[in-house]
Every structure is written in C-alpha cells, then in structure tokens.
Amino acid sequence: MAAALAARRAGVKDVLLLERDQHLGGVLNQCIHPGFGLHHFKQELTGPEYADRFVRLVQEDRGIEVSLRSFAVRLTGTRELSYLRPGALEEVKARAVILATGCRERTREMITIPGSRPAGVYPAGLAQKMVNMEGWIPGRQAVIVGSGDIGLIMARRLALEGVAVKAVIEIQNVSRGLVRNVVQCLEDFGIPLYFRHRVSRIHGRDRVEKVSVVQVDEELRDIPGSGFEIGCDTVLVSVGLIPENELLEMAGAEMDGRTNTPVAKEVNLTSLPGVFACGNAFKVYDLADWVTRDSELAGRTAAAYLAGAAL
Amino acid sequence: MFSDVIIIGAGVSGAAIARELSRYKLKVLLLEKEAEPAFGVSKSNSGIIHAGTQNPPSSLKGWLCVEGNRLLREELAADLGLHFVQCGQLVVIFDLADLAELEKIKKEGEELGVQGLELVDRAWLDRHEPNLGPEVKAALYAPTAGIISPYRFVYALVENAVRNGVQLKTSRKVAAIRRTEKGEFEVVAGGEVCRARFLVNAAGLFADEISAMAGAPSFTITPRKGEEYLLDRKREHLANHLIFPLPSKTSKGILIIKTSDGNPMIGPTAHDTCDKSDLSTTDEGLAEVLAGARRMMPTISPGDIIAYFAGLRPAAGKDFIIRHEDSVPGLVNVAGIQSPGLTAAPAIAVMVADILKGRGLRLEPKEQFHRLRPRPVHLFQVPLAETRQLIEKNPAYGDIVCRCELVSAQEVRDAVKRGASTLDGVKFRTRAQSGRCHGGFCTTRIMKIMQEELGFPVTAITKRGPGSELIKDERK
Numbered sequence: 170m171a172a173a174l175a176a177r178r179a180g181v182k183d184v185l186l187l188e189r190d191q192h193l194g195g196v197l198n199q200c201i202h203p204g205f206g207l208h209h210f211k212q213e214l215t216g217p218e219y220a221d222r223f224v225r226l227v228q229e230d231r232g233i234e235v236s237l238r239s240f241a242v243r244l245t246g247t248r249e250l251s252y253l254r255p256g257a258l259e260e261v262k263a264r265a266v267i268l269a270t271g272c273r274e275r276t277r278e279m280i281t282i283p284g285s286r287p288a289g290v291y292p293a294g295l296a297q298k299m300v301n302m303e304g305w306i307p308g309r310q311a312v313i314v315g316s317g318d319i320g321l322i323m324a325r326r327l328a329l330e331g332v333a334v335k336a337v338i339e340i341q342n343v344s345r346g347l348v349r350n351v352v353q354c355l356e357d358f359g360i361p362l363y364f365r366h367r368v369s370r371i372h373g374r375d376r377v378e379k380v381s382v383v384q385v386d387e388e389l390r391d392i393p394g395s396g397f398e399i400g401c402d403t404v405l406v407s408v409g410l411i412p413e414n415e416l417l418e419m420a421g422a423e424m425d426g427r428t429n430t431p432v433a434k435e436v437n438l439t440s441l442p443g444v445f446a447c448g449n450a451f452k453v454y455d456l457a458d459w460v461t462r463d464s465e466l467a468g469r470t471a472a473a474y475l476a477g478a479a480l
Numbered sequence: 481m482f483s484d485v486i487i488i489g490a491g492v493s494g495a496a497i498a499r500e501l502s503r504y505k506l507k508v509l510l511l512e513k514e515a516e517p518a519f520g521v522s523k524s525n526s527g528i529i530h531a532g533t534q535n536p537p538s539s540l541k542g543w544l545c546v547e548g549n550r551l552l553r554e555e556l557a558a559d560l561g562l563h564f565v566q567c568g569q570l571v572v573i574f575d576l577a578d579l580a581e582l583e584k585i586k587k588e589g590e591e592l593g594v595q596g597l598e599l600v601d602r603a604w605l606d607r608h609e610p611n612l613g614p615e616v617k618a619a620l621y622a623p624t625a626g627i628i629s630p631y632r633f634v635y636a637l638v639e640n641a642v643r644n645g646v647q648l649k650t651s652r653k654v655a656a657i658r659r660t661e662k663g664e665f666e667v668v669a670g671g672e673v674c675r676a677r678f679l680v681n682a683a684g685l686f687a688d689e690i691s692a693m694a695g696a697p698s699f700t701i702t703p704r705k706g707e708e709y710l711l712d713r714k715r716e717h718l719a720n721h722l723i724f725p726l727p728s729k730t731s732k733g734i735l736i737i738k739t740s741d742g743n744p745m746i747g748p749t750a751h752d753t754c755d756k757s758d759l760s761t762t763d764e765g766l767a768e769v770l771a772g773a774r775r776m777m778p779t780i781s782p783g784d785i786i787a788y789f790a791g792l793r794p795a796a797g798k799d800f801i802i803r804h805e806d807s808v809p810g811l812v813n814v815a816g817i818q819s820p821g822l823t824a825a826p827a828i829a830v831m832v833a834d835i836l837k838g839r840g841l842r843l844e845p846k847e848q849f850h851r852l853r854p855r856p857v858h859l860f861q862v863p864l865a866e867t868r869q870l871i872e873k874n875p876a877y878g879d880i881v882c883r884c885e886l887v888s889a890q891e892v893r894d895a896v897k898r899g900a901s902t903l904d905g906v907k908f909r910t911r912a913q914s915g916r917c918h919g920g921f922c923t924t925r926i927m928k929i930m931q932e933e934l935g936f937p938v939t940a941i942t943k944r945g946p947g948s949e950l951i952k953d954e955r956k
C-alpha cells in the first residue's frame with residue numbers, strides 16, 4: 170500500500186493493487202500487539218491500526234484499483250502478469266511491477282528436528298493467526314523453538330490466553346528478536362529462555378507429548394549428558410523468515426539462493442528493468458516502519474522509471 | 481451384518497482387492513482402523529511403479545510386480561483417472577567391473593517378462609541425464625517404470641470400489657475374530673460385529689496379529705524403516721528418470737526419485753526396527769540418504785530439502801505371503817507386502833480373487849460395473865488455458881487457498897466431498913499444506929472449509945484422526 174500511494178503521489182496515473190487475501194494489510198492484521206508506527210507516525214499503534222491508516226488512503230484514491238482474493242500465478246521478464254481471482258483468470262501487461270509479497274516463515278523442516286510428526290507443531294505465525302484471527306487456542310502447554318520476534322510475541326500472547334509457556338529454546342547465544350520483545354514478552358511473564366540449546370527431538374504419536382532439549386557448545390555440537398525433556402502439547406517454531414520471491418524467480422530475475430532475495434545494486438531494484446521488489450520481499454526487516462519508508466521509495470523509483478521510459 | 485467377504489485394511493492391497501471384487505455380485509466390506517484409507521504403509525513410500533527388475537526370477541513379488549506394472553499402465557491409469565508418468569528408470573554403476581551385475585539384472589528381468597531393458601553407456605547418459613556425477617559409468621535402462629501418487633492411487637481405488645457397491649468403514653480397528661458353528665467369521669471392529677464367509681487379511685504391518693487372531697499364527701512381520709527426504713519443487717528437473725544404484729541384499733539402495741507431484745525425493749534407507757509405530761526420522765538417516773544421492777548427483781544439497789518422512793516396510797521374510805490358510809478355511813492372507821507392493825497391488829488383487837474362487841466363492845460379473853472414475857481436478861496439473869475454463873465454469877477454482885502448490889477452495893471442498901475428513905486427508909488428496917510453507921498460510925482456511933462441509937466444531941478437526949486434534953479450545 171505504501172508503494173502504491175507513493176507512486177500515485179509521484180504522478181503515476183493508474184495503479185492496480187493485487188492482494189491474495191480477502192482484506193488489505195497482510196500480516197499486520199494478525200499482529201494485534203502494539204509497537205507499530207513509533208517512527209512513521211510518532212505514535213504507538215497495533216498492527217491492524219497501522220495497516221488501517223494505509224487502507225483508508227488507498228480506498229480514497231480513485232487512481233488505485235484494489236483487487237482482493239487475487240492470486241498472481243505468473244510473471245514474465247517483460248512484465249506480463251497473470252492472476253486468478255474467484256470467477257476469472259486475468260492477464261495484464263504492466264509498464265512497471267512492484268512486488269511486495271512479504272515473507273513466509275522458516276519451518277520445522279528447514280531446521281530438521283528429528284522425531285515423529287504429530288499434530289501440535291506450528292509455525293509461530295500460523296499459531297498467531299489461529300489465536301488472533303480465529304480465536305482458536307492451539308494447546309495448553311507450549312515450547313517455542315527459536316527466539317524470532319513472532320515466537321516471542323506468541324509466547325506472551327499464549328501466556329495471556331492461559332497457556333503454560335514452558336520455555337523458549339534458542340541455539341545461538343543471542344536472541345534473534347528485538348531486545349524489547351525479550352524483556353516485554355518473556356521476562357515480564359517469567360518465561361525461561363535457554364540460549365545455546367536445541368530441541369533434539371519431538372515426541373508423540375498423534376499429538377505432541379514432549380520435546381527433548383540438549384545444550385550445545387560454541388560450534389553448535391551437542392554437549393553429552395546435558396539433555397533434558399519438557400512435557401508439552403504444542404511446539405511453535407520461530408526460526409526466522411524467508412522472502413517470498415517465487416514470482417520474481419519465475420520472471421527470470423537474478424536471485425541470491427541463500428537469502429531468496431533479488432540480487433540488486435540498490436534497495437528495491439531487481440535485475441529486470443521495470444520490476445521492483447520492496448518490503449520483506451526485498452529483505453527481512455525488523456520494523457514495519459522501515460518497510461513503509463523503503464516501500465514509499467519503491468513507489469517513487471517506479472514512478473521515476475515510468476517517467477524516464479515515457480521520454 | 482453379513483458379507484460374502486470382509487477385507488481388513490484399506491491400504492493399497494486392500495483397496496485394490498476391494499475394487500477387483502466389486503466387479504462381481506458380492507457383498508464386500510472393507511474395514512480400516514485409521515480415520516481414512518491409505519494412512520498405513522501406503523502413504524509413506526516412494527511412489528514408484530517399478531518395472532520389475534531387481535527381483536529374483538522365481539519370486540512371487542517379481543512376477544506380481546511385472547503384471548501389476550502392466551495392469552496399471554495399460555488399464556488402471558486411464559480407467560481411474562490417475563496421474564501416472566512413465567518416466568523410466570536407470571540402475572547406475574560406478575565401476576565398469578560391475579557391468580556383469582547389470583547384465584545379470586537385465587537377464588533376470590527379462591525372465592520375469594520386463595520389456596525394453598537396455599544397457600546404456602556414459603555418452604547416452606550425458607545426453608539423457610546431464611546431472612549425473614562423474615563417478616557414474618554406465619546404467620541399465622528400464623523404460624516401463626514410472627511414478628504415481630501413492631495415496632491418490634489408493635483413494636481412486638477405494639472411491640471406485642465404493643461406487644461399485646463395496647462398503648467402506650473407517651475408524652474400525654479389528655480387535656477380535658471368532659468362528660461361528662457354521663464356519664463363518666465374526667469380526668469385532670470398533671464395537672461392531674460383522675460376519676462373513678471369507679476373510680481377506682491385508683492389514684499391512686499388523687497382518688501377523690490379524691492372522692493370529694483368526695487362528696493362523698503362521699508368520700511374523702518385521703518392520704523395516706525407510707526414511708525419505710523431499711526436495712523443493714524448484715529441483716523438479718534434477719533428474720529425468722528414476723535413478724537407482726546397484727541393489728544391496730536388503731533394499732534397492734538410496735534412490736533419486738521423481739514424484740508425480742513434481743518435488744524430487746531422495747531415499748529410502750532400510751533398517752529393521754522392532755517398533756511398528758516408529759515413523760521418526762534420524763540425523764543418521766539424513767546423512768546416509770544425502771551421501772547416497774550425492775554420489776549419483778553431486779549438485780543435490782541439504783538446502784534443497786523441504787520435508788521428510790519415514791515409512792515402514794511390512795516384511796515377512798524375503799517374499800510376499802499371499803495364500804489361503806488351510807488351517808483356517810476361508811482366510812486369505814495378503815502379508816509381507818513390502819516393496820514393490822504399490823506396484824504389485826493390481827496383480828495381487830486378481831490373484832486373491834482367484835484364490836477365493838478356488839475356495840468356492842462364486843464370481844459372477846455384475847450387469848453393470850462402473851470401470852471408470854472421473855479424474856479429480858488439480859490446478860497444478862493443468863495448463864493456464866484450462867484453468868481459465870474451469871474458473872469460468874466455477875468461480876471457486878479461482879479462489880486460491882494454498883499458494884505454494886496452487887490449490888483452490890473448490891479442490892479442497894471436492895476432497896472433503898470425496899471422503900477426506902482430516903487435514904492429512906485433504907493434504908494427500910489436494911497437496912494443500914505440502915509445499916514449502918508447510919501449511920503456514922493455508923491451514924486455517926482449510927480448517928474453515930472443513931468445518932463448513934463436515935459441520936463439526938473446530939476442536940474436532942484432526943490432523944489424522946482422534947487424538948491428533950489441532951485446536952484445544954475456542955476463545956469465548
């Protein structure tokens with residue numbers, strides 16, 4: 170939304186904004202905790218409040234056509250885009266495309282935790298969606314693997330819902346998340362954070378029953394004899410985010426295979442002319458405010474590209 | 481309730497037998513202990529329709545494999561709307577001294593009736609399989625091998641059997657088997673008593689227990705674990721064929737497997753275990769699989785892995801056990817169905833029908849047998865132009881639920897209508913939740929569709945049956 174609005178302000182006449190979900194705002198909608206907007210609006214807002222400020226502006230702007238439940242399936246290097254929506258397969262050719270497709274969570278599978286595959290293991294963001302969007306409480310005793318921000322926020326969120334959050338297990342010796350989240354979400358709730366530990370096994374046939382935890386040394390090797398078990402019915406995995414750039418890759422942009430981000434000289438650029446990427450799709454940010462700042466730049470850069478191309 | 485035949489176990493063996501018997505004027509009951517069919521061995525395997533090589537020429541499994549492969553290619557794939565891809569297989573060697581071994585496999589395969597076998601050299605391999613590592617020297621090519629989705633194969637068989645009158649009852653664990661004075665079987669399953677003249681035991685890992693319950697403790701099943709690791713769909717074109725090393729004594733070795741879903745897979749390991757519920761993967765298994773696969777294709781990297789699972793082969797000695805138990809008249813055992821059981825299933829079914837006939841079951845063909853099953857729509861399998869037509873006819877095909885694997889709300893609904901009652905059941909039928917985000921984005925949406933279709937509360941939705949509920953409480 171920030172890119173669309175900025176492009177309009179910079180003189181672009183006609184913007185099509187595609188969103189897969191049934192409402193604008195993306196992941197902000199499930200982030201009902203405060204901490205948004207301190208920089209951009211100089212005010213502390215929740216995720217939905219922060220998103221809503223942009224939604225209103227987008228809706229007022231007649232030059233932005235919003236298409237919800239619209240799923241982009243194909244993008245070419247010459248900016249031909251196909252998307253599906255209920256009732257139609259649409260094809261458009263754009264003069265400039267900005268991809269603001271965000272991130273997905275790294276999963277249990279990517280850090281290969283051995284053991285069985287019972288119900289009760291969730292990416293932390295999925296648990297967040299269940300609790301905040303649907304009002305579903307996934308379990309009664311939880312262990313959180315990884316100290317990413319979503320995991321920390323969810324530790325507090327579950328504790329507030331009466332779930333016993335037994336521990337957060339982090340393999341590194343520092344938190345992956347913001348310091349303020351460690352303090353506000355764990356320390357204030359008395360939730361133990363184990364650094365230099367890893368979950369070495371998940372137990373349970375149908376539903377999680379317990380996890381095995383082991384301490385690791387500087388080289389992340391297990392320290393023999395340090396293992397212990399924690400009983401729980403839920404494991405949340407919060408081990409970082411990966412940009413969602415499958416469309417960009419399909420279009421033939423040069424990609425960094427390790428981070429799944431476009432190879433670019435400057436922020437928001439890709440190797441394809443007229444194709445830009447911004448927000449968490451370009452790189453993983455820790456604050457929504459910085460996403461907004463750089464996405465507005467993406468809107469202006471795209472506008473400048475169009476102005477140049479028109480000459 | 482009285483049936484002519486009760487089949488215990490709705491894995492691929494039981495499902496194929498049910499479908500075969502549904503051609504005849506018979507009352508057939510299929511009992512399954514899990515919440516859905518295909519939740520046993522048949523869900524966790526390599527999905528290979530083997531050509532039939534690498535089996536001793538005198539073995540039962542050898543000829544059933546070759547015949548099952550033929551039935552699938554020539555009849556079932558088309559009749560049941562299966563997505564079968566005949567990609568062919570290569571058995572590679574790293575040392576030309578092993579050429580004699582390849583020759584032997586070729587000769588034995590030909591004795592079993594495998595068609596089109598051919599030895600190919602490195603130049604051929606460079607042309608047809610460019611990602612092979614430098615260590616590979618030559619290979620045996622078997623063009624009749626192919627791939628299939630194992631669970632969708634089972635679902636197709638079961639659906640078609642049910643269409644033709646077979647009764648399927650899930651969540652019915654057989655707990656006791658008695659004989660009446662008239663010599664009929666009385667089967668106690670899930671609190672219900674069912675009676676039948678004939679009993680077919682296709683209970684996979686538990687076939688020994690069922691046979692013993694029926695009065696014939698004549699074999700034991702030893703589970704042999706196989707761990708498999710799935711790679712990202714981006715590596716779809718890694719290999720053009722199924723790639724095998726020379727077989728060892730206990731298994732076909734670590735393979736590079738194409739799958740009908742696109743994601744390549746590497747595995748499986750083969751280690752005996754004593755626990756029939758041990759489906760865990762291990763650090764050692766991962767190391768073994770990676771080493772084996774990378775020897776054949778060095779560009780495979782640990783970062784390509786997006787998912788993993790383990791399956792248990794129900795081994796009872798070296799070969800399949802498919803026989804009438806003379807000590808318990810009317811009992812037919814279909815046991816020890818290890819690899820290549822998925823391939824052999826259609827031929828096993830014909831063989832079982834024949835055994836039953838030999839024991840006095842009348843096989844009178846129905847006036848109308850519905851041979852064909854319409855193929856379910858999977859957007860990921862159709863080109864965009866066809867997707868457009870589907871969406872124009874039914875808007876819900878344009879409502880995408882699973883972004884990683886491109887699955888629409890309509891496909892999820894169809895899956896539930898066709899019998900999926902668990903999240904895994906939806907996943908196996910549609911692929912939704914099986915992509916790189918592992919359901920992070922789509923799980924809540926799928927659960928809501930299931931709630932709508934099935935009409936039960938969210939706390940009753942399970943991953944794979946009672947005990948695996950996903951949600952403990954709803955916020956008031």
Ligand SMILES: Cc1cc2nc3c(=O)[nH]c(=O)nc-3n(C[C@H](O)[C@H](O)[C@H](O)COP(=O)(O)OP(=O)(O)OC[C@H]3O[C@@H](n4cnc5c(N)ncnc54)[C@H](O)[C@@H]3O)c2cc1C
Binds near residue numbers: 495514518519708
């Ligand atoms: C890792 C691995 C890879 C493999 N790869 C291949 C391959 O590529 N190609 C190939 O051809 N074969 C392969 N196989 C072999 C193949 O998977 C099996 O041969 C086949 O699935 C066996 O099917 P089944 O129906 O006999 O057993 P199952 O699928 O286990 O079915 C038995 C059913 O009986 C039910 N049951 C058990 N006890 C009871 C009870 N008391 N009451 C009611 N129901 C009961 C179970 O729940 C189950 O659903 C592989 C196997 C493994 C483990």
